[in-house]
């Protein structure tokens with residue numbers, strides 16, 4: 001997407017000139033009707049050429065949704081709309097394709113033309129992020145990009161990057177955890193992979209849509225319009241420095257490192273101003289500071305004005321065309337919005353379509369590669385499962401010494417749970433469990449279990465063992481089966497969804513009791529969690545092993561079985577802290593809209609101290625810290641070397657150390673590097689600045705080097721200097737920590753920063 005003048009550009013201009021001259025020579029074919037289709041021109045030049053040909057009506061047409069028309073007393077989908085989440089008709093005579101948009105945070109949703117009407121359900125983004133592996137994120141993005149394209153769509157509405165400031169956040173499973181550098185790095189890799197398939201990717205929800213802001217009960221969700229969920233009412237308030245160093249930093253990395261084409265602004269207000277008409281966020285930060293060249297689309301129904309939104313940086317309106325259709329045209333005619341702004345909106349859309357190849361390589365509808373993509377889903381899950389507890393090496397299970405296994409609960413006989421809302425994929429094979437709609441406390445019903453049976457996968461791993469399932473609703477019968485089995489594996493879940501935060505961090509229903517009862521009779525009880533957020537574990541001391549499998553996706557059962565039996569070494573690390581109780585959170589009580597509805601605030605007073613930074617600053621011990629996760633082998637760290645030890649803050653810092661696999665099995669470790677700032681800077685105790693994930697055979701040692709580049713978009717050595725409104729580096733002594741979680745630090749060293757100017 002580099003637009004600097006280059007040889008291709010010059011040759012493109014010459015070609016254009018030649019074509020133009022030819023058009024005036026009698027007898028020479030008047031070929032170049034569409035000079036913007038010349039692929040040697042830069043995307044920006046191509047967009048400009050197009051815009052010159054467009055009427056005001058055509059320009060406005062690209063700026064809003066048009067998937068339905070009001071006919072004979074009702075809304076009807078226009079036939080050309082594929083049935084995704086959004087449709088903007090193109091301009092055929094100019095070669096501008098329709099924009100067909102589809103939700104695709106965790107796989108393609110609404111897959112009208114997918115594989116038998118369905119797509120591959122990927123594991124949740126928390127699983128993807130728990131891999132700490134950008135290569136895994138690229139695999140994830142490639143599946144999304146390919147299936148989006150194979151189903152005929154050219155704009156994918158994935159993925160989400162709001163930070164998990166509250167572990168009860170209803171959409172945390174669609175987001176990438178609590179650390180901006182980890183989240184930004186993972187999503188950038190995913191978005192690059194989506195766009196490599198010539199599909200525009202979207203990063204959302206900009207900004208601070210960290211919570212759904214309360215809960216919508218089943219009844220009030222039917223009355224959605226009368227009593228809208230908190231996300232439409234809340235103002236997420238945060239000081240500028242904290243914003244820049246946390247939530248906005250995640251976006252900054254995600255956007256700059258991927259060249260993502262679209263940014264979706266959020267439902268909530270930020271510091272009192274709606275995100276989609278927030279000039280600070282859209283104009284000052286996104287477009288000016290970060291030089292974002294793509295377009296800003298509103299979340300579905302998040303536009304609140306015409307002139308203000310247009311002048312504040314919004315480029316395209318969804319879900320209705322309330323403000324950016326005739327009202328926008330009128331505003332242009334009345335000189336309230338300059339034509340240059342309209343051109344800029346269109347330029348951003350068209351330039352992006354050229355830049356990702358959506359015009360040069362339009363989607364061709366064909367069946368998705370369901371088998372191959374399911375295997376990718378499985379691999380992502382295997383890399384993202386986190387082993388939280390493993391007393392006495394309970395795991396991995398040895399198929400030849402286990403004779404009987406009880407599998408209990410959570411429909412583990414047929415499937416694995418997924419999260420709800422607009423990211424919900426209709427999985428290949430369909431919903432494995434059918435529940436009455438009323439059992440789902442939100443409008444985006446029903447709950448979906450992806451059709452991958454843990455029971456069958458466990459049986460396949462231990463063909464000679466007797467593997468029996470108990471549904472887990474009658475504790476006595478579950479305990480009876482568990483008591484009669486060598487091993488009991490209890491599947492327990494927590495369902496979360498867009499539109500509602502979790503009221504607390506409990507498991508569903510009375511699953512805590514179920515686990516207690518099973519653990520009371522079987523000392524080899526293993527708990528497999530399928531959750532969208534952290535959960536509390538009152539039974540932790542009484543079980544021997546715990547696996548966090550998040551929402552495991554299309555082949556989650558197989559992935560879980562591979563980890564349980566050690567076919568794959570668990571190497572996932574928590575991207576989000578698990579608290580001991582809600583009382584440890586910055587806001588022990590879930591923020592809710594006031595009784596009877598109405599606008600309200602969530603004040604993110606914890607500021608920079610998001611997630612582990614909060615716990616460390618307040619010396620609170622969580623249940624499981626950020627970055628934590630066990631393996632079936634052991635690793636040791638030694639030989640820390642930091643070069644240079646004194647810097648002016650401009651050169652890269654190399655943090656090197658030896659990582660050794662001390663155990664008897666192959667395994668993978670994520671070595672994490674954190675930085676502690678001089679006290680005067682006022683940062684939390686430490687912040688993640690880099691990591692390396694390595695596979696090591698038993699007994700093997702490898703020298704690892706993690707680079708801290710002060711010039712990288714992650715700003716690892718900087719703080720946001722509010723008084724001068726830019727990133728700054730402070731003098732002083734910094735502490736470098738190397739560990740296998742934020743709380744388990746094995747090596748510590750220092751580096752001094754001294755600016756020549758001081």
Ligand code: BGC
Pocket residue numbers: 085103157204299300422
């Ligand atoms: C969600 C977006 C989604 C859109 C279209 C909205 O409710 O907040 O994330 O992309 O719907 O499905």
